[in-house]
Amino acid sequence: MxxxxxxxxxxxxxxxxxxxxxxxxxxxxxxxSFFGFVLTSAVILILAExxxxxxxxxxxxxxxxxxxGLLQTVADVxxxxxxxxxxxxxxxxxxxxxxxxxxMAPVIAAxxxxxxxxxxxxxxxxxxxxxxxxxxxxxxxxxxxxxAGWSSNNKYSLIxxxxxxxxxxxxxxxxxxxxxxxxxxxxxxxxSPGYPGSSGIGTISxxxxxxxxxxxxxxxxxxxxxxxxxxxxxxxxxxxxxxxLMIIVYYICGLAETNRAxxxxxxxxxxxxxxxxxxxxxxxxxxxxxxxxxxxxxxxxIATALFLGGWSGPGVAYLTGxxxxxxxLLGNLLGVVYFIIKVYLLCFVFxxxxxxxxxxxxxxxxxxxxxxLIPITLFNIxxxxxxxxxxxxxxxxxxxxxxxxxxxxxxxWAMLFAFIWIVRRATSATTRRALAPAIRAQRRATPxxxxxxxxxxxxxxx
Amino acid sequence: MATNQDTNTSAQAExxxxxxxxxxxxxxxxxHPSTHGVLRLVLKLEGETVVxxxxxxxxxxxxxxxxxxxxxxxxxxxxxxxxxxxxPMLNEIAxxxxxxxxxxxxxxxxxxxxxxxxxxxxxxxxHLVAVGTYLLDLGAFTPVLWTFxxxxxxxxxxxxxxxxxxxxxxxxxxxxxxxxxxGWLKECEAYLDQLExxxxxxEKLITGNEIFEARTQGVGYIDPQQAIxxxxxxxxxxxxxxxxDLRVNRPYMAYRExxxxxxxxxxxxxxxxxxxxxxxxxxSIRLCxxxxxxxPGGPISTRTPIALRPPRGETYFAIESSKGELGIYFISDGSxxxxxxxxxxxxxxxxxxxxxxxRGHKMSDVVAITGSLDLVLGxxxx
Numbered sequence: 001m002x003x004x005x006x007x008x009x010x011x012x013x014x015x016x017x018x019x020x021x022x023x024x025x026x027x028x029x030x031x032x033s034f035f036g037f038v039l040t041s042a043v044i045l046i047l048a049e050x051x052x053x054x055x056x057x058x059x060x061x062x063x064x065x066x067x068x069g070l071l072q073t074v075a076d077v078x079x080x081x082x083x084x085x086x087x088x089x090x091x092x093x094x095x096x097x098x099x100x101x102x103x104m105a106p107v108i109a110a111x112x113x114x115x116x117x118x119x120x121x122x123x124x125x126x127x128x129x130x131x132x133x134x135x136x137x138x139x140x141x142x143x144x145x146x147x148a149g150w151s152s153n154n155k156y157s158l159i160x161x162x163x164x165x166x167x168x169x170x171x172x173x174x175x176x177x178x179x180x181x182x183x184x185x186x187x188x189x190x191x192s193p194g195y196p197g198s199s200g201i202g203t204i205s206x207x208x209x210x211x212x213x214x215x216x217x218x219x220x221x222x223x224x225x226x227x228x229x230x231x232x233x234x235x236x237x238x239x240x241x242x243x244x245l246m247i248i249v250y251y252i253c254g255l256a257e258t259n260r261a262x263x264x265x266x267x268x269x270x271x272x273x274x275x276x277x278x279x280x281x282x283x284x285x286x287x288x289x290x291x292x293x294x295x296x297x298x299x300x301x302i303a304t305a306l307f308l309g310g311w312s313g314p315g316v317a318y319l320t321g322x323x324x325x326x327x328x329l330l331g332n333l334l335g336v337v338y339f340i341i342k343v344y345l346l347c348f349v350f351x352x353x354x355x356x357x358x359x360x361x362x363x364x365x366x367x368x369x370x371x372x373l374i375p376i377t378l379f380n381i382x383x384x385x386x387x388x389x390x391x392x393x394x395x396x397x398x399x400x401x402x403x404x405x406x407x408x409x410x411x412x413w414a415m416l417f418a419f420i421w422i423v424r425r426a427t428s429a430t431t432r433r434a435l436a437p438a439i440r441a442q443r444r445a446t447p448x449x450x451x452x453x454x455x456x457x458x459x460x461x462x
Numbered sequence: 463m464a465t466n467q468d469t470n471t472s473a474q475a476e477x478x479x480x481x482x483x484x485x486x487x488x489x490x491x492x493x494h495p496s497t498h499g500v501l502r503l504v505l506k507l508e509g510e511t512v513v514x515x516x517x518x519x520x521x522x523x524x525x526x527x528x529x530x531x532x533x534x535x536x537x538x539x540x541x542x543x544x545x546x547x548x549x550p551m552l553n554e555i556a557x558x559x560x561x562x563x564x565x566x567x568x569x570x571x572x573x574x575x576x577x578x579x580x581x582x583x584x585x586x587x588x589h590l591v592a593v594g595t596y597l598l599d600l601g602a603f604t605p606v607l608w609t610f611x612x613x614x615x616x617x618x619x620x621x622x623x624x625x626x627x628x629x630x631x632x633x634x635x636x637x638x639x640x641x642x643x644x645g646w647l648k649e650c651e652a653y654l655d656q657l658e659x660x661x662x663x664x665e666k667l668i669t670g671n672e673i674f675e676a677r678t679q680g681v682g683y684i685d686p687q688q689a690i691x692x693x694x695x696x697x698x699x700x701x702x703x704x705x706x707d708l709r710v711n712r713p714y715m716a717y718r719e720x721x722x723x724x725x726x727x728x729x730x731x732x733x734x735x736x737x738x739x740x741x742x743x744x745x746s747i748r749l750c751x752x753x754x755x756x757x758p759g760g761p762i763s764t765r766t767p768i769a770l771r772p773p774r775g776e777t778y779f780a781i782e783s784s785k786g787e788l789g790i791y792f793i794s795d796g797s798x799x800x801x802x803x804x805x806x807x808x809x810x811x812x813x814x815x816x817x818x819x820x821r822g823h824k825m826s827d828v829v830a831i832t833g834s835l836d837l838v839l840g841x842x843x844x
């Protein structure tokens with residue numbers, strides 16, 4: 001009785017009010033369009049990948065289905081939908097059926113915090129803890145992969161799933177540390193002239209971080225042309241110029257997180273057939289695929305928002321600032337266009353990397369994460385903090401920000417080149433080339449491996 | 463079960479004391495993307511480390527040696543195409559050479575130079591496939607398509623020459639089937655120029671790559687002593703620092719006139735084997751150019767009877783194929799059919815060292831090492 005009254009009076013009416021409110025309608029439309037965006041993006045990326053790789057590899061790529069092969073992915077999806085959903089007899093059925101959804105769901109969920117333009121975005125874009133939410137969602141993926149690997153009851157799947165678990169967990173750390181460097185920049189800049197926020201308090205909201213990268217005076221400088229272009233668009237203040245190493249570290253970790261080449265060990269085709277995907281077929285397999293490409297999009301989207309100024313481009317802030325629905329819509333659509341261009345530019349790099357590099361070995365992968373990426377990101381955080389401490393104690397007045405950014409930028413660019421040099425050295429030094437003598441000695445010491453002596457064999461190295 | 467005698471390295475003994483782990487038996491192949499056909503490897507894994515490996519062969523056995531016994535001598539050439547299906551021309555040269563040696567026929571010089579030319583082009587094609595698929599095994603997708611594109615040029619030239627892209631059936635005992643069609647030599651030269659440019663591009667993509675170096679350097683090391691003891695030949699042997707190349711050490715046919723610069727590297731690892739193949743492609747391009755320059759005139763074939771009856775006797779004739787020493791042991795009882803034609807395939811012999819190489823390496827190295835052997839299962843199983 002009491003409960004029903006409660007329901008009828010409070011929660012029920014609140015629900016009803018909520019459902020029929022304008023915000024809810026907005027939410028539904030935004031959600032559906034975002035869901036559509038994830039799926040469409042995957043479809044476009046699959047086609048783009050095949051076409052771009054074909055271009056790089058001196059071949060044509062798909063061209064039979066539709067004009068210029070545009071409908072190839074559509075046809076593929078149709079085929080996959082109609083395909084029989086095969087289960088292995090000895091598979092752990094419930095886990096096997098659930099795994100693709102567990103893999104796919106966080107990818108779509110992670111899009112909630114991505115702002116596409118000043119106003120277009122899910123309500124989640126206002127979330128003050130955007131980065132944490134994204135990191136949390138992206139690390140749930142690994143559960144789906146392990147579930148798939150374990151439940152398939154296949155040795156290749158199991159090895160793939162376990163490799164994936166190790167890989168994703170290892171690369172989660174440098175990824176978060178790389179994002180942390182951006183947060184440190186915002187906390188150093190907050191509250192100073194031209195920047196939002198109150199002094200000393202940074203932000204982990206993605207929307208605010210985008211604001212931090214556009215330091216043009218809010219009211220403009222009075223010259224209309226300059227205002228039109230540069231209001232809300234200051235590429236010289238984007239964080240990828242100040243922290244170039246960190247966007248590269250983030251990007252490398254993104255490659256590993258999404259199991260893309262050269263870190264595609266979990267599904268290494270030439271070793272593990274298809275890794276954790278081996279036993280999957282039809283739409284369940286396609287869900288993993290969609291998830292992977294959705295992941296690619298979201299890694300690129302986060303990199304765009306945090307390092308490349310998000311939606312900002314010439315005209316966006318100016319048009320939305322004019323007032324009036326029409327100008328606002330135009331500005332927002334322009335913002336979406338800029339955002340998507342930047343996202344696909346980064347996705348293009350994903351494809352480029354895939355068609356260029358061979359695959360790393362599992363132990364090299366781990367070494368790279370733990371011995372190179374994590375120390376270098378930790379050192380970068382330490383360095384950024386030290387520079388801030390030193391610069392802020394110099395009492396430079398209005399120049400504090402500028403000096404801080406320039407010094408951090410110089411150090412980071414220097415570290416970028418040092419990083420490239422270290423990677424060059426480390427890949428050959430920490431790998432089996434250094435271990436080779438030990439392996440040889442071990443093999444010589446093993447009795448079973450003695451060279452079979454043969455009478456009359458030519459000897460003496462000739 | 464855990465007390466088997468195979469796990470006798472000290473590291474594994476320590477590991478089994480600390481953590482009780484179970485060895486896993488993994489069947490790699492016969493249907494597997496990177497076993498280059500139908501090789502089956504039964505791997506015993508300790509975690510990701512290979513404890514033991516047993517190659518199982520025979521899935522592509524077509525009885526080529528038996529077929530050769532049941533075909534007239536001249537008809538056998540076509541079946542030699544299918545042995546090492548990536549270098550049919552070289553197989554044919556070996557077979558025709560064996561019969562000629564038994565019959566005491568010396569092909570005319572023009573035929574010998576044509577053989578050298580097509581043989582070296584076939585070596586280029588085979589090495590291109592070896593390099594491309596090796597990089598595919600290592601996870602790089604682009605090189606294989608580039609090398610297959612380049613190989614297609616050779617296929618087209620062969621088609622113009624013999625009428626068939628792949629199973630060319632071009633050689634005859636005592637010479638070759640056709641002379642060059644009009645404009646073929648010019649096209650061949652243009653192709654070689656283009657190939658040289660493409661090779662430079664390919665090497666820019668692969669050779670300096672850190673990941674590639676990390677995957678291959680020091681992996682799959684073979685001692686020179688070990689290489690000789692296992693009877694390895696070809697790039698496998700030369701990558702271990704043993705200077706042995708039949709074209710140089712036992713020159714046959716036109717190689718008596720055209721000197722070959724032997725490509726040797728000292729490292730003995732997968733990287734060295736890759737580099738030897740790349741260098742041999744460059745060397746083969748040079749040899750092709752020399753053959754084109756020195757191409758003598760005259761007949762392309764000696765006249766031989768249609769029903770070829772080699773004299774009673776036996777002979778062994780070996781050439782340097784793309785994978786190593788390809789020998790034909792030919793026994794004739796004086797009839798139209800060979801009594802026995804044994805193929806000494808380099809792939810089969812080179813495969814024998816695989817279990818030795820894999821032991822102690824990681825699972826990912828299995829494909830890196832297997833790919834570097836450049837196996838062709840058509841020749842292993844025959």
